[in-house]
Amino acid sequence: MAAETIIDLQKVSVYQNNILILANVNFEIQKGEFVYLVGSTGSGKSSLLKTLYADLPLIDGSAVVAGYDLKNIKRKDVPYLRRKLGIVFQDFQLLSDRSINENLLFVMKATGWKDKSAMQDKLQDILTKTGLSTKGFKMPNQLSGGEQQRVGIARALINDPEIILADEPTGNLDPATSEGIVQLLKEISSSGRAVLMATHDYALFKRFPSRTIRCETGNVFEGVQGSN
Ligand SMILES: Nc1ncnc2c1ncn2[C@@H]1O[C@H](COP(=O)(O)OP(=O)(O)O)[C@@H](O)[C@H]1O
Ligand SMILES: [Mg+2]
Secondary structure (H helix, E strand, O other), X not given: OOOOEEEEEEEEEEEEOOEEEEEEEEEEXXXXXXXXXXXXXXXOHHHHHHHHOOOOOOOOOEEEEOOEEOXXXXXXXXXXXXXXXXXXXXXXXXXXXXXXXXXXXXXXXXXXOOXXXXXXXXXXXXXXXOOOOOOOOOXXXXXXXXHHHHHHHHHHHOOOOOEEXXXXXXXXXXHHHXXXXXXXXXXXXXXXXXXXXXXXXXXXXXXXXXXXXXXXXOEEEEOOOOOO
């Protein structure tokens, strides 16, 4: 597969409330890559991800994400950018009053799906891909934390995103369960999507080595310190 850039950041600054969090951020991510975003708490990982999904405005530099130029993106186009991204959070953010199937169908409806049989096909497809094919009728509180995060990942896959942005997806999970989630995200990247996963769990990326981008002292570096 020829390399194809799906995230391209050049001289980007990341701000929170006019405070500079990260300066001169430069990196590219290709389709099919799995990349860790590491750094201690408060180093700017979530802020960088928010910039990529246009939750924080791009003020300096240039950023192209899934074909959208974040410098010039119009507010009405942000939902379309977000459909090209699957976003996974640390707290699974499932609707507790309805089943897994209903959680996923709810998001499909909210993002414009109408064809009932296509919705059922997609539902089975994403449940199978995430190892949940027998869990659709369960309520969120009947699932383990790892299973709930798999639902979070299934939800992120609904619109066939080109990129998955995962912000500490294993932050609430025990080590063995975390490994399963990383393996699933790696499988998803090898199907041609890019995955950028923020984490500060060094044990995880030692066990499953992959390209690593590091936030530290207001800058972003390639690689883990001392490893390259
Ligand atoms: N909504 C916000 N308003 C103001 N400052 C914020 C906000 N969110 C985060 N920050 C600050 O931005 C810095 C980076 O935070 P964050 O991106 O959440 O780091 P990380 O995800 O690596 O823990 C921290 O100093 C944090 O206090
Ligand atoms: Mg964070």
